[in-house]
Structures are given as C-alpha cells and as structure tokens.
Amino acid sequence: MKxxxxxxxxxxxxxxxxxxxxxxxxxxxxxxxLGDLVGYNIWPNEVIEEIRKRKIPTIAGNYDFGIGRKSxxxxxxxxxxxxxxxxxxxxxxxxxxxxxENRAYLxxxxxxxxxxxxxxxxxxxxxxxxxxxxxxxEYLFEDRxxxxxxxxxxxxxADIMCFGHTHKPYHxxxxxxxxxxxxxxxxxxxxSVGKPKDSDTRGSYVILDIKExxxxxxxxxxxxxxxxxxxxxxxxxxxxxxxxxPNGYAENLRNGY
Amino acid sequence: xxxxxxxxxxxxxxxxxxxNKTGTVGITDFAQxxxxxxxxVDLPTIGDEFKQDEVLGSVEALKTVSDLFMPVAGEIxxxxxxxxxxxxxxxxxPFDKGWMVKIKIEDLDEVSNLLNSEDYKKLIEK
Numbered sequence: 001m002k003x004x005x006x007x008x009x010x011x012x013x014x015x016x017x018x019x020x021x022x023x024x025x026x027x028x029x030x031x032x033x034l035g036d037l038v039g040y041n042i043w044p045n046e047v048i049e050e051i052r053k054r055k056i057p058t059i060a061g062n063y064d065f066g067i068g069r070k071s072x073x074x075x076x077x078x079x080x081x082x083x084x085x086x087x088x089x090x091x092x093x094x095x096x097x098x099x100x101e102n103r104a105y106l107x108x109x110x111x112x113x114x115x116x117x118x119x120x121x122x123x124x125x126x127x128x129x130x131x132x133x134x135x136x137x138e139y140l141f142e143d144r145x146x147x148x149x150x151x152x153x154x155x156x157x158a159d160i161m162c163f164g165h166t167h168k169p170y171h172x173x174x175x176x177x178x179x180x181x182x183x184x185x186x187x188x189x190x191x192s193v194g195k196p197k198d199s200d201t202r203g204s205y206v207i208l209d210i211k212e213x214x215x216x217x218x219x220x221x222x223x224x225x226x227x228x229x230x231x232x233x234x235x236x237x238x239x240x241x242x243x244x245x246p247n248g249y250a251e252n253l254r255n256g257y
Numbered sequence: 258x259x260x261x262x263x264x265x266x267x268x269x270x271x272x273x274x275x276x277n278k279t280g281t282v283g284i285t286d287f288a289q290x291x292x293x294x295x296x297x298v299d300l301p302t303i304g305d306e307f308k309q310d311e312v313l314g315s316v317e318a319l320k321t322v323s324d325l326f327m328p329v330a331g332e333i334x335x336x337x338x339x340x341x342x343x344x345x346x347x348x349x350x351p352f353d354k355g356w357m358v359k360i361k362i363e364d365l366d367e368v369s370n371l372l373n374s375e376d377y378k379k380l381i382e383k
Binding site: 077079132134135137138139144145147148151 | 293294296297299315317319320322
C-alpha cells in the first residue's frame with residue numbers, strides 16, 4: 001500500500017500544481033494532506049479548492065485552525081517582534097481573501113487521522129497529525145530528544161507518526177523494546193510543499209510504503225521515500241512581492257528557509 | 258518578580274524557596290517567557306537525588322525544549338502532579354501553581370552559589 005503524504009502548502013498554488021503533476025505520474029493507493037493549506041501567500045482559496053476538488057482527506061494545521069475561526073492568531077509561536085509584525089500581515093490578508101465556503105471547510109477539518117493496519121496477526125497504527133498528537137502547533141524538530149519522541153508516540157499509541165509543521169523533513173526510527181521484543185516506531189516529518197525551510201527550495205512530500213510484511217517487529221518492513229519536486233518559485237515569490245505581504249516571505253521561498 | 262527574602266535564583270533560571278531544609282523549585286517568570294507556551298514538564302521520580310546544577314528534568318515548550326537544573330543538591334520529596342494535566346500553570350503562575358519539585362536540601366551552604374532577586378534581575382536585564 002503506497003500512501004502519499006503532504007502538508008504545509010501555505011497558499012502556494014504554483015507549488016501545489018507542481019506537486020499534483022509530480023504525483024499524477026506515479027502509482028499510489030491513498031493520499032492524505034496534513035494541513036496548513038493557507039497563510040503566507042495570495043492563493044488560499046485556490047489551494048483549498050484544488051484539494052477539495054480531489055477530495056483528499058485532510059487534517060487541520062494551526063493556520064487552518066486560526067483562519068477557520070476568523071482568528072488573528074495562527075498559533076505560529078513567533079519569537080521576534082519582526083516575525084510577529086510580519087505574521088500579523090499574513091493572517092490579516094488571509095482572513096480578508098478567504099471566502100465563506102472555504103473558511104467553513106477549514107473550520108470543519110479534523111485534528112487527527114488514525115489508520116489501523118491489522119497485518120500478520122499484529123497491529124500497526126499510523127497516526128497523522130499536523131504538529132504533534134498533543135498540540136496542533138508543537139514543533140517536533142529532528143533534534144528532539146529520543147526520550148521525548150518515544151513518550152509522545154507511546155502516549156498517542158502511534159507506531160508510525162506522520163506530521164509536518166516544521167517544514168524540515170526527516171525520518172527517525174526508535175526501538176521501544178516492549179517485553180524484551182523489538183518494537184520499532186517511526187517518526188516522519190513530511191517537510192513542506194509550499195514553504196520549505198530545509199535550505200532546499202524544492203517542495204517536498206513523502207511516499208510511505210506499507211509492505212505485506214509490515215510490522216513493528218521489523219524496521220525495514222516500512223519504507224519511507226522523500227520526494228523533492230521543482231516548481232515555479234519566481235511566480236510564487238513575485239506574487240508575495242506584488243502583494244502587501246512582507247518581501248521577506250519571497251526571499252524565504254527563493255532560499256528555502 | 259518574586260521578592261521575598263527566602264527565595265534564591267540560579268543562573269539557569271530556576272528559583273528555590275527555602276523553608277527549614279525543604280526547598281521548592283520552579284522556573285522563573287523570565288524563563289517561562291523565553292520558552293513560550295509549555296506543553297509538557299518532564300519531572301523526576303520521588304526519591305531521586307541530584308547534585309547542584311545537575312539536570313533533573315526538562316520543560317517542553319511549543320518550539321523548544323529546555324533542561325531543568327537543580328539549584329542545590331538534594332532529594333526529590335514531591336513533584337507537582339498537577340502539571341501533568343496543566344503544564345501552562347508554569348506560564349500563568351511560575352512562582353505559585355507552576356512549582357515543579359520539592360526537595361530535601363542536602364547542604365544549605367550551597368545556597369551561597371545562588372543569586373538574590375536583585376542580582377537575578379540584573380542578570381536577566383543584561
């Protein structure tokens with residue numbers, strides 16, 4: 001079973017279109033979107049409509065949560081005054097652009113999707129969240145202590161936990177060794193389709209392959225492929241510059257941070 | 258800023274309130290402000306012993322995780338169980354409902370390595 005997972009489009013329509021073009025030439029069985037459709041660019045409606053057109057099961061990101069409730073808080077945990085001031089422009093523009101129907105769609109997005117596999121007389125739980133199981137806007141960076149990651153995954157009963165929010169892709173495997181038997185848990189950050197921050201300007205997404213022998217006992221039985229795709233970065237960056245959005249967001253796209 | 262004269266501060270932004278040989282430990286208002294919204298507090302087990310400046314646990318905020326350092330050596334007598342369900346008590350009341358552990362202080366002399374509220378204030382204003 002090949003599952004495509006993507007997130008953090010952030011109103012970047014050229015990136016989303018290139019993503020669809022890339023996946024349309026592949027074989028896959030299922031697709032999920034892990035949220036943050038809107039914010040930081042001028043196409044929130046178009047991005048939502050493309051995803052709705054394809055009827056992709058989608059969960060809410062923190063930005064979607066905020067816009068769905070017409071809030072001026074995107075839960076972005078900005079640190080500096082400059083980040084806060086820029087962020088305020090982005091959320092206010094998004095609130096202004098979005099139409100009622102799309103706002104209602106964002107508002108009704110679920111928080112999590114849990115997919116339970118029952119293969120080989122075993123159970124394998126795939127949990128899809130935006131930030132973390134406990135907080136929609138928690139950042140699980142790659143350097144998070146193993147102890148903390150394991151605690152989070154055990155509490156959520158997740159064998160494979162997929163998430164986004166940091167815009168930096170990674171895959172970590174932990175052996176939680178239950179009752180003297182190996183129990184491998186996978187933490188997979190998808191990266192970002194429309195606002196990458198891993199110094200690679202291309203968009204990124206994941207193909208998760210659950211093989212017939214997939215099990216928590218065998219870490220090789222679950223494979224994770226990170227796919228990078230090119231898109232028209234200039235078009236997305238120019239759109240930022242031609243709007244009231246801070247030009248820094250265009251530079252972010254051109255530099256991948 | 259908490260001002261009473263039996264409260265001491267470490268350079269690692271924990272506070273220690275002393276009553277006889279029992280100390281209550283938490284993080285300062287400055288520390289919670291720097292961390293932002295706290296999501297989880299990882300605390301030790303009752304009976305664990307730590308040296309001064311040793312890591313006794315950690316605080317997980319939305320964007321960062323920070324170690325918790327023992328202000329003076331001692332044994333853990335009690336942990337604030339309420340933080341398990343309400344970690345944001347640390348943001349809302351760092352000196353009160355947001356306390357983290359109670360300890361049996363091993364050596365009161367170690368308090369001399371800590372700062373009083375005035376000196377701590379100077380440290381964070383730097």
